[in-house]
Amino acid sequence: MAGKTRQSKAKLQSAAFRRTRSDHSKELAADYVELIADLIDERGSARGTDVALRLGVANATVVKMLKRLQDMGLVTQEPYRPIALTGEGWEMAETGRKKHQIVERFLLALGVGEETARIDSEGIEHHVSDETLRAMGRFLARQIS
Amino acid sequence: MAGKTRQSKAKLQSAAFRRTRSDHSKELAADYVELIADLIDERGSARGTDVALRLGVANATVVKMLKRLQDMGLVTQEPYRPIALTGEGWEMAETGRKKHQIVERFLLALGVGEETARIDSEGIEHHVSDETLRAMGRFLARQIS
DNA sequence: AGTCGAATTTAGCATTGGCTAAACCTCTGT
DNA sequence: ACAGAGGTTTAGCCAATGCTAAATTCGACT
Ligand SMILES: [Mn+2]
Ligand SMILES: [Mn+2]
Ligand SMILES: [Mn+2]
Ligand SMILES: [Mn+2]
Numbered sequence: 001m002a003g004k005t006r007q008s009k010a011k012l013q014s015a016a017f018r019r020t021r022s023d024h025s026k027e028l029a030a031d032y033v034e035l036i037a038d039l040i041d042e043r044g045s046a047r048g049t050d051v052a053l054r055l056g057v058a059n060a061t062v063v064k065m066l067k068r069l070q071d072m073g074l075v076t077q078e079p080y081r082p083i084a085l086t087g088e089g090w091e092m093a094e095t096g097r098k099k100h101q102i103v104e105r106f107l108l109a110l111g112v113g114e115e116t117a118r119i120d121s122e123g124i125e126h127h128v129s130d131e132t133l134r135a136m137g138r139f140l141a142r143q144i145s
Numbered sequence: 146m147a148g149k150t151r152q153s154k155a156k157l158q159s160a161a162f163r164r165t166r167s168d169h170s171k172e173l174a175a176d177y178v179e180l181i182a183d184l185i186d187e188r189g190s191a192r193g194t195d196v197a198l199r200l201g202v203a204n205a206t207v208v209k210m211l212k213r214l215q216d217m218g219l220v221t222q223e224p225y226r227p228i229a230l231t232g233e234g235w236e237m238a239e240t241g242r243k244k245h246q247i248v249e250r251f252l253l254a255l256g257v258g259e260e261t262a263r264i265d266s267e268g269i270e271h272h273v274s275d276e277t278l279r280a281m282g283r284f285l286a287r288q289i290s
Numbered sequence: 291a292g293t294c295g296a297a298t299t300t301a302g303c304a305t306t307g308g309c310t311a312a313a314c315c316t317c318t319g320t
Numbered sequence: 321a322c323a324g325a326g327g328t329t330t331a332g333c334c335a336a337t338g339c340t341a342a343a344t345t346c347g348a349c350t
Contacts, residue, residue: 006188012263014201017176020268021338024169028307031162043151049327056159061308063329068306080315080328107277110284116276118157123165127268131261132252139255166308173337194297206338208299213336225298225345 027126030096033074037093045082100125106136109143172271175241178219182238190227245270251281254288
């Protein structure tokens, strides 16, 4: 059983790399909508500059990305106006927030400092499957008791 | 204390996103050298096709990437010959393997199934800071007792 | 030695995500 | 009313990562 065929090994491993590449292709959209939702909740509206500042990228980068998010049906925007989320956008933001929170709180519960938990969770969240997320949830539930 | 300035909030959050982007820029090189090291150890040599097959990408993609890895000083290769790692390449592979193993074993210890641990760790490994890695190590040490 | 199949490389292309600089709108305050 | 500041968009660029198809080289077997 430990002896795997060359081919089966390749198949198994390439599946992992494919998943990671697929995660990355969805990552940016997830971060954008989550951030936009946060800005709307915190300050009433999300402007391009705020998004750029929080992401640490140039304004022009945000403009271009927002067009893609519109094409994906996650965001609506009239020229020179603040950014709005579609229903689908809100849904995605909500899902993302929940996941992000669990990952961040999990790291804290594991004994990681606040700043590190904040930073690491921003990348880790996108690679956590449902199964792993559930395991983290169980760990958190255990911790409380 | 809970009330953060708009600016300070932006600075903190953009730092997290910058770290994630920086992680991604290093990720591919890390995966390549780790995979090449594995292939050399397992089968005596690493050929382009093996790398392509295990990563799940086209041959031409690997050729191009190997050139960049050569420029980075991680890999050496004569035309039409198998791939060798430089000293730096082996070092990076070793560091990567250790980290990858801790992350994967950590997920297993958390109660995640084998396949999921294998897949999720492939992406998560690149976003785990030294601090978080140590926390995972402590968790594993505790588990054993 | 010659041929054929497998591996490798090259060429040419597309998409994603980033940047700067310059032009363009909006809104607010005088 | 309108000037100026600040926000937004456009234009044009670049690097990274992927692909397919075609050309090339290597090596093993007759
Ligand atoms: Mn998030
Ligand atoms: Mn994120
Ligand atoms: Mn990632
Ligand atoms: Mn990896």
